Amino acid sequence: MPPAATPAPAPDRDGARGGLRATRNPLLLAPAAAGPLAALVFVLATALARSHPLGPYTRNVVDLGQQYLPYHAYWRALLLGDTHGDAFLNWNSGFGAGFLGDIGTYLSSPFSLLVVLFPADRPELALYVITVLKIAAAGAAMAALLIRLRPAGRAAGPWPLAALLGAAYALSGWTFNHGASVPMWLDGLIAFPLLCLVAEWARTGRRPVLGPLVVAVAWIANFYTAYMATLGAALFLAVRLFTADATDGTDATDGTNGAGVTGAAPAADAQGTPGAPSAARRRLAALLRAGWTVCLGVGLAAPLVLVVFSGTKYADPTPETVFAPASWTELFGRLLPATAQVNTPALFIGTPALVLALSLPFNRAVAPRVRRAWTVLIVLVTLSLQWGPTHLLWHAGASPNGNPYRQTFVLCGLLLVAAWLSAAPGVPCPAALLGAAVLLGALALAARTSPDIDAWTYPAAGAAALLALAAALLALRAARRAPAGHAGRSAADPRPAGASRALPVAAAVLLLAAQAGETAVGGMRVERQQRAEVAWAPRIGEWQRAVGAETARADAWPAYRTDPGPLPGGNEPLLLGGEGADAYSSLTTENTSRTLDSLGFGHYAKGRHPETLDNPVTDAIFSIGARVRSEATEPVRQDAAPRGTATTARTPVPPLVTVRPGGPGAVDPADSAFRNQELLLGAAVYAQPAVRRTGTTLTARCPAGTALWFWAPEYHGTAALAGAAPVDYDGRPPAVRAAMATLGTVPADGRIRIDLVPEKGLTLPDRPVGCLDRARLAAAVARLTATGATRVTATGHTLTAELPPGSTGTAVVAVPRTTGWRCAAGAAAPVSARSHRGLIAVPLDGRATRVSCSYRPPGVRLGAAAGAAALLALLATALLARRRAGRPAGASPEGRQEFTDRPREARSSGRDADYAARRTGA
Incomplete structure (x- = not known):
């Protein structure tokens, strides 16, 4: 805080020692205590849940194990230069996929850089530590915001309370239920209080450079939740402008300070006389400053944000989701501890904190305008969670698949601001606490039928309420003694000095025990419920390490691909x-998904998670020359790292770039996957017999000795060739598509009987059976190898192939053709790549002996231009602010303070007062 906003406190002399005791700064103490407290309680909840790394059970639920863990493992390798690709392109996944958008979606948080400090085989520990640090940072940021909502020149409340409420924000139900398993969203949790601080700077005309930088970092770290945090900060600013004057932190009409505590005088306009037009102009100026700050910050983040935005345009579209609001019974229930659900808002902030928030409407120590404004804001934000149009506004116009209440952390933050405003002036009066208790009781009673209520919910909330009540009674008793025992205690007072401190300390300890204990127990229960009710992946163990070692030994990229095969979790490469x-990425392109679907690959996540296919024809198409096959040696369990063995099978395959006669062709996703494979291979290798269906039995005839493949993408159940082991199919459209699989070898008589055991309805394609002739496949591979590239080189986001002289037709690169690829034959200028049945195609004229392709993420050039323009605008803003401050660029007489609109005389008087205060205590 600048000296004018925060005058130097008077030194505190210790009479017993006869010396000077350094003044404690609550602006630093509150966040310094909130961060470690939040981290400690979260770690305690992990230990109580016996989750890894503090217990044997896996934490890899839902996307934590399928996306964030693999992405952070790859991020470490990329930062240390151990990958084939670069920041533009990832050669490992999806047969070559853009990566800059994934960085902006999953990895652009500054905290993600910490993965390089951990061993390569401990990504789970790295991700857990990053999660804990993000939670600590969110608690510190909220505490820093709360302690600044105070009267100018003096503290509005005790810093321990700000620290406790900051930790409560970081450990809300949203954090345990969603943020801890989707770590990228935790950056939005950090961003909300920081952006509220930026709003305060804009309101008071301060920090014109630091503000946009904070906005930029928030949007770079995770633009999705930063957008929600920005909306929340805008609402925060609107209420602050309504309740507090835009220049000195005092209320314009109620005679209150910026925190809503009565006692400050109304503000005057620039001429020293009150006037509504002047106040209106100041508020308008604050809004313009805030808008300019956000525009600059988002512009600085544009090089990454626009790449992600462009990537969503080409991503595989998920089915349209119609928003269905949660019942009010469930919403009220989520205010209580130990509740977990994906489709309801996780609003738990701790019973003590919730009581303080609910006491605000009844607390007469807070100005009426402040009480009304914050109460109305919280009610409106709560209602906005339940209304379709505002639901779309919170989610940038697109209703998300999955959790529809991702913005809940904003409401949690606003509730904690309300709790601070009510408690900062002192312990709320008994009437206010009683009103809050009655309101909480009504909410808890209404929630009793909610299916989200856990057996631990009411006992944990009741215990916390009793401890909080005891803390309130002690605090009220201490407050009654305060005039005689603190500020006004005379030297003749016979009571020992420690007596006046014992009650507040005991109250603080009880409040801490209530808030932290309930949060730790509730977090423990949420983790256990998630393990029992949602999809999970095992911990990393000997099985994954064995597969990784086999893959490294077999890898010979770009001579051929090495596929590590499927393991529980996904994103194995x-x-x-x-x-x-x-x-598995939110930006998996539609072309990649549709191309692989048409060839018989399976997928999860409605198409955005293609899975591997162990098929010799697709191995030849995509040049998979080494395939790691592994299996578990014991059942995969939640409470143990998996063990397994791995072996490598090598197969002759064509090079990554092959030459086909004729021009590029299209593929029909609705056609038979066997037919599409043959079209892309350029040879007929399957017999596709007519199939007769009798109930759940299929019969057909195929050449003896051929490999029988069964393709039924929507089938859920088992399929077995007579006399062979059954094979599982997991089709659950539209979310899950089952991959084709081999059922065995056609018997000598050529008769096929397939027994199906469906678990749901039986839906089969017209041609579900294909019998592979391996001799024909070997001949096709030999032909493509002879006419294909003699040498392939891949570096970063480029690929170059040397071709036999006189090659004509089309060079086909075994990479899905996605927007951003540009290719050239010979010395020709690069142009947008063409498509051959979904793969990259380069037309040949017989003269070129070399083809080259490079990838540039869509949106990167526009983003760079926008970022450069924003940077120039920021520099101009800095120069203008220095000129208005009346001092030359580079001069900073107040040290680290940033630019301010205060006149030189005010700055000088502020420094003189600061100096005099220090001299007084010298």
């Missing part, structure tokens, strides 16, 4: 190395 089809 990012976690274990190699180059396969498996990829």
Whole structure:
């Protein structure tokens, strides 16, 4: 805080020692205590849940194990130069996928850089530590915001309370239920209080350079939740402008300070006389400053944000989701501890903190305008969670698949601001606490039928309420003694000095025990419920390490691809190395998904998670010359790291770039996957017999000795060739598509009987059976190898192939053709790549002996231009602010303070007062 906003406190002399005791700064103490407290309680909850790394059970639930763990493992390898690709392109996943958008989606948080400090085989520990540090940072940021909502020149409340409420924000139900398993969203949790601080700077005309930088970092770290945090900060600013004067932190009409505590005088306009037009102009100026700050910050983040935005345009579209609001019973229930659910808002902030927030409407120590404004804001934000149009506004116009209440952390933050405003002036009066208790009781009673209520919910909330009540009674008793025992205690007072401190300390200890204990127990229960009710992946163990070692030994990129094969979790090529089809990203392109679907690959996540396919024809198409096959040696469990063995099978395959006669062709996703494979291979290798269906039995005839493949993407159940082991199919459209699989070898008589055991309805394609002739496949591979590239080189985001002289037709690169690829034959200028049945195609004229392709993420050039313009505008803003401050560029007479609009006389008087205060205590 600048000296004018925060005058130097008077020194505190210790009479017993006869010396000077250094003044404690609550602006630093509150965040310094909130961060470690939040981290400690979160770690305690992990230990109580016996979750890894503080217990044997896996934490890899839902996307934590399928996305964030593999991405962070790959991020470490990329930062240390151990990958084939670069920041533009990831050669490991999806047969070559853009990566800059994934960085902006999953990895651009500054905290993600910490993965380089951990061993390569401990990504789970790295991700857990990053999660804990993000939670600590969120608690510190909220405490820093709360302690600054105070009267100018004096503290508005005790810093321990700000620290406790800051930790409560970081450990809300949203954090345990969603943020801890989707770590990228935790950056939005940090961003909200920071952006509220930026709003305060804009309101008071301060920090014109630091503000945009904070906005930029928030949007770079995770633009999705930063957008929600920005909306929340805008609402925060609107209420602050309504309740507090825009220049000195005092209320314009209620005679209150900026925190809503009565006692400050109304503000005057610039001429020293009150006037509504002047106040209106100041508020308008604050709004313009805030808008300019956000525009600059988002512009600085544009080089990454626009790449992500462009990537969403080409991403595989998910089915449209119609928002269905949660019942009010469930919403009220989520205010209580130990509740977990994906489709309801996680609003738990701790019973003590919630009581303080609910006491604000009844607390007469807070100005009426402040009480009304914050109460109305919280009610309106709560209602906005439940209304379709505002639901779309919170989610940038697109209703998300999955959790529809991702913005809940903003409401949690506003509730804690309300709790601070009510408690900062002192313990709320008994009437206010009683009103809050009655309101909380009504909410808890209404929630009793909610299916989210856990057996621990009411006992934990009741215990916390009793401890909080005891803390309130002690604090009220201490407050009654305060005039005689603190500020006004005379030297003749016979009571020992420690007596006046014992009650507040005991109250603080009880409040801490209530808030932290309930949060730790509630967090423990949420983790256990998630393990029992949602999808999970095992911890990293000997099985994954064995596969990783085999993959590293077999890898010979770009001579051929090495596929690590499927393991529980997904995104294996990012976690274990190699180059396969498996990829799970929100930016998986539609062309990649549709191309692989048409060839018989399976997928999860409605198409955005293609999975590997162990098929010799697709191995030849995509040049997979080494395939790691592994299996678990014991059942995969939640409470143990998996063990397994791995072996490598090598197969002759064509090079990554092959030459086909004729021009580029299209593929029909609705056609038979066997037919599409043959079209892309350029040879007929399957017999596709007519199939007769009798109930759940299929019969057909195929050449003896051929490999029988069964393709039924929507089938859920088992399929078995007579006399062979059954094979599982997991089709659950539209979310899950089952991959084709081999059922065995056609018997000598050529008769096929397939027994199906469906778990749901039986839906089959017209041609579900294909019998592969391996001799024909070998001949096709030999032909493509003879006419294909003699040498392939891949570096970063480029690929170059040397071709036999006189090559004509089309060079086909075994990489899905996505927007951003540019290719050239010979010395020709690069142009947008063409498509051959979904793969990159380069037309040949018989003269070129070399083709080259490079990838540039869509949106990167526009983003760079926008970022450069924003940087120039920021520099101009800095120069203008220095000129208005009346001092030359580079001069900073007040040290680290940033630019301010105060006149030189005010700055001088502020420094003189600061100096005099220091001299007084010298």
